Amino acid sequence: MLKPLVVIALGGNAMIRGKQKGTIEEQIENVTETAKQIMKVIPKWRIVITHGNGPQVGNLMLQMEAGSHSPFNRPILPMDVCGSMTQGQIGYLIQNILGNLLVTEGPPSRLDSSKKIKVATIITQVVVSKDDPAFQNPTKPVGPFYNEDQVDRIKKDHPDFTIIEDAGRGYRRVVPSPDPIEIYEKDQVNDLLEAGFILIASGGGGIPVVENLDGTVTGVEAVIDKDLAGERLAIDTKAEAFAILTDTDKVYLNYKTPQQKGVDRMTVTEVEKHLKEGAFGDKLKGSMGPKLRAAIRFLKDGGKKVVITTPELAAAALDGDAGTTIVP
């Protein structure tokens, strides 16, 4: 019998942590730690991995900005292309490092017991709607902070940019964060899953594309939330579980207050009630909100369980022995 399928969404800290700049040494060390934890999940689950790309794409956009001036004068590429480049970058690092662990410690492939399980990275476009209200209201900050002087030049060089003031920290470009509708390469992902590979797909929330009237798709300058894209990936691959890995061992009520209390298990109804009452605490708003919304959506779309925990506790959480489990 086939093992059940889990989509694992890795947060940015799986690759570049806290104050790190993202040198290759840092990224290899962090990905190695994360890959070791994923190895513990393999005995009981088939796996699709998705991941954030915030620090990587931020570095790349800065590098392109730096390289656009004299004496370099190289063209800045749009955000959809930058996204594709970080999918290649992070996909390669995970595929190489996890692939190496599979060579030395992995189980044999399901289809050919003389071979080990292998990893594949699929460059992935994610369809969003042209009519998504996010396109009228860009909110996702991307790229570098600018000071007063720089922002005037940026506005002149890029009249299409929306720039906002980030209190005390300078000015920053914001882009739309539309809702993901469909993993455009889902057939490719499912085919490789069927054949027994571990897949890396839809990195950085996927390359956002809008569908045209003739069915073709066109890249847009936007950023899709990686957990919401991971939810689409989980539905489009018929995954049983969706594991959202982050830097906290479980979801907390009244986070970072004296009344803080970890939650082992919740239903969708309980999550919705807590969200409505603001019971998770303001501190959680930035990072946990989208995760909980992705969790609710997965379970309403037919998924069986969501776990939210750290990479270290992922295998135990999928067994119900750690982290927060959310069920329909």
Added chain:
Amino acid sequence: MLKPLVVIALGGNAMIRGKQKGTIEEQIENVTETAKQIMKVIPKWRIVITHGNGPQVGNLMLQMEAGSHSPFNRPILPMDVCGSMTQGQIGYLIQNILGNLLVTEGPPSRLDSSKKIKVATIITQVVVSKDDPAFQNPTKPVGPFYNEDQVDRIKKDHPDFTIIEDAGRGYRRVVPSPDPIEIYEKDQVNDLLEAGFILIASGGGGIPVVENLDGTVTGVEAVIDKDLAGERLAIDTKAEAFAILTDTDKVYLNYKTPQQKGVDRMTVTEVEKHLKEGAFGDKLKGSMGPKLRAAIRFLKDGGKKVVITTPELAAAALDGDAGTTIVP
């Protein structure tokens, strides 16, 4: 019956031409032209696409260099990682543009006639030998030209770099160009081919990795010739034909001399004889030499035919009606 398989190797000019800088508009226009030509090959052939990445990886390395100084201070990533980023970039562009042409004009998928053929990009590592003599003798120029002042700083910042003087044009880093041994993700490529997809793989000659004693692989700073890597890809996918697309309609004897003469058809023995006698002319040495060596290797490894021509003539050349055909 299955259509025969062709590996198509696209030269750099399929994406960025001549004096172009590589803006997104230029790349989209060029890839669109190339994709239209690939559409003509589809009725008779299953297809794997590989491609160069010279201009793209050159831009990226310049951008990383530019972004490594104050006020940006972002880390420079090694060449294997840069290669993976350009695989994502170019893979996305081809996959999006060719995928769109397939949506509007493509034939139905072999396995599900209600669907169109789709495209997939696989991030690809290519195994080279640790003992390849190229590692003792780096020859492939990469990245920017440096002047006298810059080169001193570069040598200080990167004591591991080999820098050569390029007469009259300044100084430049050179890296090893080892021989490709195996497409590491060949199972992933073959699985998707089997299912009826058009594959993009091993871009930029693949991400060069050396195999360690325990069977794991480690990225190295090197560049694999994209036609030689394409040859490996053709063998590892059991392709019948290998099409090397470039900016000349066929191979010429005494190229750019009054005795210039186009060749319609040659055997391996004839190519070897001409190469030995220098009959292709010195002008051809830089670009055609590696293509002819890749062609000879493919046919000696069991391939049935190689065509060398432009993207515009690719379909006709595969029919034997244009370009240069080389046979065993």
